[in-house]
Amino acid sequence: MSTSVVIVGGGVAGVGTAAALRSRGFDGDVTLVDPGEFPYDRPPLSKDFLAGGRTLEQIALQQPSWYDDQRIRLINRTTVVALRAAEGGLELSDGRVLSADRVVLATGAAAARPPIEGADSPRVHVLRTAEDAARLRAALVPGARILIVGAGLIGAESASTAVRLGCEVTLVDPVAVPLAAALGHDLAHWVHGLHVRHGVRTLQTVVESFTDRGEAGIEAHLAGGEPARTFDAVLLGVGMVPHTTLAEQAGLEVDRGVVVDSGQVTSNPAVLAVGDSARTRLADGTLPPRAEHWEAAQTDGARAAAALLGTPGPAAAAPWFWTDRHGHHIEGVGHMASATRTVVRGSFDDPSFTVFGLDDGYVVAAAAVDDSGAVRAARRMIDRRVPADPDQLSDPSVNLRALLRN
Amino acid sequence: MSDGIRVASLDDIPQGEGIAIDKAITGTEDDIALLRDTDDTVYALNDTCTHETASLAQGWVEEGFVECPLHSSKFCLRSGEVQGLPATRNACPHRVEVRDGEVYLFPGEAP
Numbered sequence: 001m002s003t004s005v006v007i008v009g010g011g012v013a014g015v016g017t018a019a020a021l022r023s024r025g026f027d028g029d030v031t032l033v034d035p036g037e038f039p040y041d042r043p044p045l046s047k048d049f050l051a052g053g054r055t056l057e058q059i060a061l062q063q064p065s066w067y068d069d070q071r072i073r074l075i076n077r078t079t080v081v082a083l084r085a086a087e088g089g090l091e092l093s094d095g096r097v098l099s100a101d102r103v104v105l106a107t108g109a110a111a112a113r114p115p116i117e118g119a120d121s122p123r124v125h126v127l128r129t130a131e132d133a134a135r136l137r138a139a140l141v142p143g144a145r146i147l148i149v150g151a152g153l154i155g156a157e158s159a160s161t162a163v164r165l166g167c168e169v170t171l172v173d174p175v176a177v178p179l180a181a182a183l184g185h186d187l188a189h190w191v192h193g194l195h196v197r198h199g200v201r202t203l204q205t206v207v208e209s210f211t212d213r214g215e216a217g218i219e220a221h222l223a224g225g226e227p228a229r230t231f232d233a234v235l236l237g238v239g240m241v242p243h244t245t246l247a248e249q250a251g252l253e254v255d256r257g258v259v260v261d262s263g264q265v266t267s268n269p270a271v272l273a274v275g276d277s278a279r280t281r282l283a284d285g286t287l288p289p290r291a292e293h294w295e296a297a298q299t300d301g302a303r304a305a306a307a308l309l310g311t312p313g314p315a316a317a318a319p320w321f322w323t324d325r326h327g328h329h330i331e332g333v334g335h336m337a338s339a340t341r342t343v344v345r346g347s348f349d350d351p352s353f354t355v356f357g358l359d360d361g362y363v364v365a366a367a368a369v370d371d372s373g374a375v376r377a378a379r380r381m382i383d384r385r386v387p388a389d390p391d392q393l394s395d396p397s398v399n400l401r402a403l404l405r406n
Numbered sequence: 407m408s409d410g411i412r413v414a415s416l417d418d419i420p421q422g423e424g425i426a427i428d429k430a431i432t433g434t435e436d437d438i439a440l441l442r443d444t445d446d447t448v449y450a451l452n453d454t455c456t457h458e459t460a461s462l463a464q465g466w467v468e469e470g471f472v473e474c475p476l477h478s479s480k481f482c483l484r485s486g487e488v489q490g491l492p493a494t495r496n497a498c499p500h501r502v503e504v505r506d507g508e509v510y511l512f513p514g515e516a517p
């Protein structure tokens with residue numbers, strides 16, 4: 001068993017790895033290196049933190065005393081600049097060198113910055129860090145004209161926050177119904193429609209270029225003959241690029257993510273990778289897309305800790321994510337794309353409601369608006385392979401907990 | 407100590423679920439969630455999740471734990487101890503007794 005572990009990156013995957021190592025009984029040295037002041041959580045960056053309702057301290061991933069209590073050595077305001085896997089060493093930005101039996105790469109991702117002409121203007125924002133969020137917040141003043149490019153999770157949440165702060169928000173996306181793969185077409189359509197119902201202007205198009213007009217704002221040139229429009233600030237919410245430089249330089253296998261096995265181990269047995277920077281190769285050799293969700297990153301950490309300790313990892317569980325917009329809490333569990341039929345519990349006209357995705361008599365996915373209990377029930381139906389009767393699922397008078405007990 | 411406050415009948419709380427008792431009744435800072443486990447034992451924790459603002463009474467109660475309805479942190483029903491992120495602080499537990507199908511709460515008393 002290894003006696004020292006260095007974790008590179010203090011997001012939920014890195015902190016989750018450290019926590020899981022200790023809760024699973026690892027007694028050796030654990031060091032966590034991160035450029036921030038202290039590890040913080042990212043989901044609030046497009047929600048309450050962006051709105052100014054929470055401080056950085058309030059979104060800390062752990063209480064300040066936790067690191068000492070758990071004997072986690074936190075090296076903050078520092079990055080790892082090189083991984084010398086062969087020598088078991090890591091070089092830090094301040095010139096120090098750490099040695100470790102095992103390294104866990106938890107470097108996360110950067111917000112994608114596609115090469116759109118003019119996107120280097122200071123009026124163009126991305127959102128991945130607390131600094132990004134603070135800078136964007138300064139632009140979200142009442143009446144400000146805000147363009148959000150991309151109606152995925154981060155774009156949609158930011159649009160919701162911005163309109164709540166009194167901004168005039170335009171949201172563009174080339175796809176008619178964003179998130180249809182994750183939520184199913186009908187629910188995704190309803191959820192996207194929330195924007196218009198809450199005063200966001202949505203346009204189905206792409207931005208071709210920007211022109212900075214100085215004091216007047218930034219002009220966005222949209223495809224499809226839309227007139228050019230001027231904004232005070234722009235947010236690009238068009239996806240993420242995993243941080244894989246350390247892994248590449250150390251000669252690890254990388255394919256849009258550091259490639260790992262089911263125990264999070266990379267092509268070098270002394271190096272593991274977790275969270276948004278990692279991509280798991282399945283037993284059959286396929287490389288599905290990265291999960292890019294909070295819980296998946298935390299579970300990766302638990303799996304890495306188990307692998308380091310040589311103990312069984314957490315039981316496989318259906319993937320789950322949440323997103324909040326316009327006052328609604330939306331959750332998805334399982335793989336909606338693998339459903340061959342869907343049934344609705346409740347009514348789209350009156351949230352809460354849930355869409356269950358079924359295949360061959362089993363629930364394979366669910367997506368819900370303000371219906372936490374149904375999602376938790378669905379997750380257990382998927383994980384425990386409980387056969388499901390569509391008529392019972394769609395009948396709101398049927399207690400879903402009772403279906404699990406049968 | 408006191409005999410506790412009669413706050414509900416056991417039948418008011420479905421198995422695996424919870425109900426919130428208003429702080430006007432409990433005299434505590436927060437509402438108190440009464441949570442009925444899958445073995446029918448009733449527990450009480452401060453209702454507001456220590457992470458953000460969810461009501462734990464809306465959570466999923468199963469085998470000794472309650473799972474928060476918003477971001478799924480789990481808390482031990484007996485001790486309030488948080489089991490994992492994103493919450494980082496324990497929930498405050500209170501003593502509960504069930505006598506003749508009636509639920510008595512002892513706000514502020516350790517279980």
Ligand SMILES: Cc1cc2nc3c(=O)[nH]c(=O)nc-3n(C[C@H](O)[C@H](O)[C@H](O)COP(=O)(O)OP(=O)(O)OC[C@H]3O[C@@H](n4cnc5c(N)ncnc54)[C@H](O)[C@@H]3O)c2cc1C
Nearest residue numbers: 009011012013042043079080107108275276292293294297
């Ligand atoms: C604005 C926003 C909102 C989100 N909302 C939700 C949501 O509602 N629901 C949901 O399920 N998911 C959400 N997510 C996704 C979720 O937050 C991510 O999946 C999760 O943060 C991934 O965790 P991670 O630890 O892998 O990466 P990160 O959180 O990116 O952490 C990686 C850390 O590593 C550090 N690092 C990078 N390189 C180095 C280096 N060389 N040396 C040292 N440190 C390094 C970085 O600075 C960073 O602190 C959101 C993400 C964002 C950005």
Ligand code: FES
Nearest residue numbers: 455457458474477
């Ligand atoms: S509010 Fe309970 S885990 Fe977030």
